[in-house]
Amino acid sequence: MPETTLASHAIHRLEILGEDGDVDKALMPELSDERIVRMYEMMVLARSFDERAVTLQREGRLGTYPPILGQEAAQVGSASALLPCDWVVPSFREMGVHITLGYPIHRLFQYWGGDERGQRGPESLNILPICVAVGTQIPHGVGIAMAARYRRDPAVVCTYFGDGATSKGDFHEGLNMAGVFKLPAVFICQNNQWAISVPLKQQTAAATIAQKGVAYGIDGIQVDGNDIFAVYRATSDALAKARSGGGPTLIECLTYRIADHTTADDAGRYRTPDEVATWRRKDPLLRLERFMAGRGLWDDDVGRRVREEAVAEIDRAVLAMESAPQPEAEEMFTNTGATLSRRQIRQMEVI
Amino acid sequence: MPETTLASHAIHRLEILGEDGDVDKALMPELSDERIVRMYEMMVLARSFDERAVTLQREGRLGTYPPILGQEAAQVGSASALLPCDWVVPSFREMGVHITLGYPIHRLFQYWGGDERGQRGPESLNILPICVAVGTQIPHGVGIAMAARYRRDPAVVCTYFGDGATSKGDFHEGLNMAGVFKLPAVFICQNNQWAISVPLKQQTAAATIAQKGVAYGIDGIQVDGNDIFAVYRATSDALAKARSGGGPTLIECLTYRIADHTTADDAGRYRTPDEVATWRRKDPLLRLERFMAGRGLWDDDVGRRVREEAVAEIDRAVLAMESAPQPEAEEMFTNTGATLSRRQIRQMEVI
Amino acid sequence: MAVMNMVQAINSALALEMALDDRVLLLGEDVGRDGGVFRVSEGLLERFGAERVIDTPLSESAIVGAAIGMAAYGLRPVAEIQFMGFTYAAMDQLFTHAARLRSRSRGRFTSPLVVRTPYGGGIKAPELHEESSEAIFCHMPGIKVVVPSGPYCAKGLLTAAIRDPDPVLFLEPTRLYRLIKEEVPESDYLVPMGKARVARQGGSVTVVSWGSMLDTVLKAVEGRDAEVIDLLTLSPFDVETVLASVARTGRVVIVHEAVLSCGLGAEIAATIAEEGILHLRAPIIRVAAPDVTMPMPRLEGRYLPDAARIGRAVDQLLEY
Amino acid sequence: MAVMNMVQAINSALALEMALDDRVLLLGEDVGRDGGVFRVSEGLLERFGAERVIDTPLSESAIVGAAIGMAAYGLRPVAEIQFMGFTYAAMDQLFTHAARLRSRSRGRFTSPLVVRTPYGGGIKAPELHEESSEAIFCHMPGIKVVVPSGPYCAKGLLTAAIRDPDPVLFLEPTRLYRLIKEEVPESDYLVPMGKARVARQGGSVTVVSWGSMLDTVLKAVEGRDAEVIDLLTLSPFDVETVLASVARTGRVVIVHEAVLSCGLGAEIAATIAEEGILHLRAPIIRVAAPDVTMPMPRLEGRYLPDAARIGRAVDQLLEY
C-alpha cells in the first residue's frame, strides 16, 4: 500500500557502424553490396545537391535554403527502408529523403527557388509537400495512417521532423493519437541538436527525444543518426512492426546540423567552431566510406566516379529547373480551389 | 557499441489511506487533528456545494454545471497543502479547491449562474478565472511561475486539469517549458478517467498520466486520488521541492467522476452502472470518516453537525447570489478594455 | 418526405453520404458512443462501426490535422469540433494546411474535408460555447464557409459540402438545432453552395442575414416591405443575389451575431459600396453585436441583436 | 536624435522600456543569443540577462500563453512570434485568453502584453513568412492591432503598446525593417495608439493604407491630388480621421496586402458606407491581394498590389 512502482521504462540506443568503419555484426542488417553501394550513391547525391543549393543561393539563383549537411545518413538510411507503398510526410530539411526516393531533383531546386510547382511530385511517390510550419505536418501523418488502415492498405507512414518540432503541440497531439489508435506510423526525429540558435538542452529537459514516446505509450528508440546502418535497421524494424499491426515507433536519430540553420542564418553567433569541428569528424559519409573500403567496395576511384556522376545529375537538374517556363499568375487562382468564385474570376482577369 | 540502455524511468504510485480507514504510518504526513477536521469540513462543504449546484440547475436557477462528486479528496487534499502566496490556475471542475482556499461561495454560484462577476475573486486570493477551454490554462501557470521566479517571490503555481486535457497541445508545450526552465510549478491532473464519453484508454495509450512527465524531464507521480493524505503529501512534497528550486512535478490523482460530465450530459449512454457503483464504494469522504472515527475525531453526531453547518453556509451563499443585483450591460464594455474606443462608446449608448 | 429538425436533417445527410460513399467517415470528440453532445451523430457508430465513426482524444488541432491527412489519402473525412470556440486551437491546421494543400502541392494533394461545428449564441451556455467568428474563416482563401438556417437546407448543404473537392467549414446554428422543423426528403439531395436564398420578398429594403439571426430578422421585418436574403454560404458569398436585391430596394441592413468590427457584414457592405453604390438611397446599416467580449448568459440578451434593434434599423432606412 | 532604421528603432524602444520598467521582459524563439532572426533584440540579452530576454522552446502557443501568465502576475511581457504565419498556432491563446482575461475576471486580472511579429510580403521569403492576416485579429475585441510604417512611429507606437494596460498585437512590416531610415529620438517618447497619420495631404481622393503598402501608395499617387492616410492602429482604427478626409475628398481607395475578402479594407469601406456615405461621389474601391493562397516568391509580384494597380484605381475614381 505504500509507494509502489507501477512500471519502468527503459530507453535504448542503437549503434552499428563505428567511426572507424567497423560494424557490430550481430546487429548489422542484411544488405547486399549492391544496396550498400546504392545507399552510398544516394548520400553522395544528397550532399552534392546540398552543396549546389547553397552555391545557387549565394549566386541569387535560389531563395533561402536549409542545408542538410551532416544529416545524410539519417535521411538516406531511413528512406532506404521504405517500400513504394509507404507514405512520407516531410518537414523542410529532408531533401536526402526526397532524393533517395527518386523525387525529381529539379523540382526540389524549383521549390527552393520559390516556385510551388516544385512541390508537385510524381503521382507514383507518396510524399506530402515540404512543410514550413514546424511540426504541423505531424497530425497529417497520423491521418494518413488512419486512412491506410481503414483501407486495409499495407502502407506505413513515415513522418519526419526536427528536435525543435518536438516542442510543438502538434507533435504531442499527433503522437498521442497514433498511440491510441495503434497506427501504422513511424515518427523520425532528426535530432540535429539545434533549432536555429536554441540548443537541445534549452528545447527540452528530457535527456533524449526517444523517451518522449513514454508519454504516448509508444516505443521510442535513439539511434546514432550518423550511422546509416543503425538508422536503416531501426527504421526497417519499426516499419515491419507497424506493418504487422504492432503500432507506432518514435525514432530519434541523434545527429548534427553542420551548416547554418539556413543560408539566411549565421550559426557563428550562437555556437562554437569546436563543437562544429567535433561533429565534422563524425561525418556520416566518411564513416560509410571506411566501412565500404574495408569490404572492398570503395577506393578513391570509386569515390571520384560516384561524385562525378552525382554532380552531373545535379547539373542536369539545375538546367531543367532554370529552363522551366515562368509560372503564370493564373496558377495562383486555379490552384486555390477546384472551382473559382465569380469574384476570383474577375480578380484573375484584372491581374 | 550495440544496443545500450541510456536510462530507465520508474513510475511510482503513492497510497496512504486505505479504504478501511487505516493509514500507512511511515508515509502519513504530519497533520494535527485540527487540520484533519478542517480538511474534513472542507470536503463536506465542497460536497454540499456540489449537491446544491446540481439541484439549482435542475430548478433552472443555475446554468450548465460540472459536478465534482467523488473528486473531493483530490481537490481539498491538494489545496490544503498550498500557502497563501501560492497561485492556482484551475480548469472548470475544481470547485473543491476554490472552497478550500476560501473563495466566496456565492461567487462560485454566480459564475455557474452565467455571470462573469462570479470570477472576480478577492485580491487576497491568487486564483486565475475558471477556464472552459480544456487545457489552455496550462501555459498560464507556466508564465506565472516564470514571473514569480523572476520576482524572487516564494510562490509556487498549482495548475489543475483533467485527463482529457493531457491530450491537448497546450499541456505539452506548457509542461515542456516548465521543464526547460525548471520552474516552481506543480501540475495536478485530476484523472477522473473520463473526458465526457471518452474513457482514459481512448484518451491515451500511456498506462498512467504520471509517466507523461518523462517526456519533459520532470518528475511524475501517481497518487490514489481518493486518498486525501496521499494527495496532500504528494502536493506538499512537490511544493517544497518547487519552492527550493527543485523544479516542477506532475501529480496524477487517479480518481473518478461519479456524476454526469455536466448537468447537460447523460453518462448512462456510455458507461455501466457497475463501474460507477464500484467507485461509489471508494467514496473519499467515507474513507476519511473511517480514519477519523478510528482516531476518535468522528461519529454520527460530528458528521451531522459538520453537514448542517455546511448546508447553512451554502444556504447563505445561495441567498447572496440570488439577491445580487443584475449585471448592467455597460459592464460588457467597461471590462473589455481599460479604455473604450469611440465606436464602443457609441455602441454602449445604443444598447 | 419526413418532418425533421436540424439535428435529424444533419444526421440524415451524414448517414446517407456514409452509406453512398465509403470514403466518408466521421471523427471528433464524443461523436461515437455518445452520438455527439447534441446527438447529431446518434446511431452512426452502431451502423458504420468504430473505424468510420471515430471518437478521438481531446485534441482539436490533431482532429483537423488528421482529417487533412485522411483527405490527402483520398478519403472524405467529416470532422466535428465540439463548439466553435474550440476551433481556434485548430486554426493553424485549417489556415496553414487545409486551405493551402491544393495550392502548395499544385493540385497533387487536396483536402476535401468538412469541419462541422455548433455555432452562435442564444442558448445560455457556458463561455466559448456561443461563438460566431465566421469572418475569420471567410478571410482564408481555399476554405468555404456555410451556415444553414433550417433543416432542409442543412441537409442539402451538408451533402454538397461533403461532396465538394475542397475544405468546407460547416457552421450549425446551435439555437436552431431543435427549434425549427421542416419537411425534408429522406433521400439525398443537394442545396448548392455559393447561392443565397431569398427568404422573403420585398421592395423597399434588403436585409441580409444568415444562421440563427434569420428568424429574428423575419420577425423584425413583419409589416414592412422588406426583402430578406439568407446568405447560406458565407464564403464565397453570393454577391449577385445581394446586388440584384439592392438594385431594386436601394436600402440595405446587414444583421449578424458576431461583433461589428471586421465581421462578415463589413465585407458585404464594402462590396455594395463598390459595386452597387449607385443604387443606394441610404447609408448601409449593420446590426451586429457590439465590439466587446461575448458575455456569459446573463448579459447575452443585451449583446445579441434582437428584433427591436433590427426593426429600428429598417425603419431608420425607410425614412430615407 | 539619431538616424535609425526600423530594426534599430524597435530595438531602442525595447531597450528603453526594459531599462525604465523592470516589469518588461522579452520572450520568444531565438530572441536571446541570436538577437532575433532579424536582429531586433540584438544586444538585449547581454544587457538585461537571460531572465529578461528569454529564449523559449519552439512553442508558439505556450509563448503567448506564458506571456499571459506573466501579465496576470503583474509583468509586462513582450513576446515575439518569429513570423506572422506562426501566430495561427497562438490564436487560441490570443483570442480565448489574452483578449478576454479582463472581461472574464471582471478586471481582477488583465493581460498587458505585446506580441510582436514580422508581417507582410515583398521579401521573397519561404511560405508563411509573408502573411498579412491582420483582419483576423481586428475581429477580436479586447486586442489592439498596430502597424508602424517607419522607424519613428515604430518606436513611439511600440513604447505606447508596452505601456498599454491591454494586449497589443504589434505587426512589423518586414520589408521595411532596413528600407527606411529616419531621425529618431534616442530617449523614449509615445506615438499614441488609435490615431491615424495623414502621410500626404490632398483634396480629391483619400487613400487609406498602412504598413509596407504605404510607400507603394505614396509612389502611386505622385502627381495626383490625393490625401494618404497611414492608419497606424488597425484596431480600433481612427474612424474620425478617415471620415474627415472623405468628407473633403468624396472619393476613397483602400489599399492592403491581405486578400480582399474580409480584409480590414472591408471594415473601413463599410464604416464609410454607413457614416460617410452622403459625402461620397464615387464607389469605394479596395485594392488588395486577390482571394487566393499567398504565393511563393516567384508569383508574389503578381499578388501584392503594386503602384500601377493603385494608380489605376485612383485615376478611375478621379473620373467620377
Ligand SMILES: Cc1ncc(C[n+]2csc(CCOP(=O)(O)OP(=O)(O)O)c2C)c(N)n1
Ligand atoms: C511553427 C514555426 N515556428 C517557427 C518557425 C521558424 N523556424 C524555422 S525552422 C526553426 C527551427 C526548427 O528546429 P528543428 O525542428 O530542430 O529543425 P531543424 O531546423 O533543426 O532541422 C524555426 C524556429 C517555423 N518555421 N514554424
Ligand SMILES: Cc1ncc(C[n+]2csc(CCOP(=O)(O)OP(=O)(O)O)c2C)c(N)n1
Ligand atoms: C478545447 C476544448 N475542447 C472541447 C471542450 C468540450 N469539453 C468540455 S469538458 C470536456 C472533457 C474534459 O475532460 P477532462 O480534461 O478529463 O476533464 P473532466 O471533464 O473529466 O473534469 C470536453 C471535451 C472544451 N471545453 N474545450
Ligand SMILES: [Mg+2]
Ligand atoms: Mg534541429
Ligand SMILES: [Mg+2]
Ligand atoms: Mg476527466
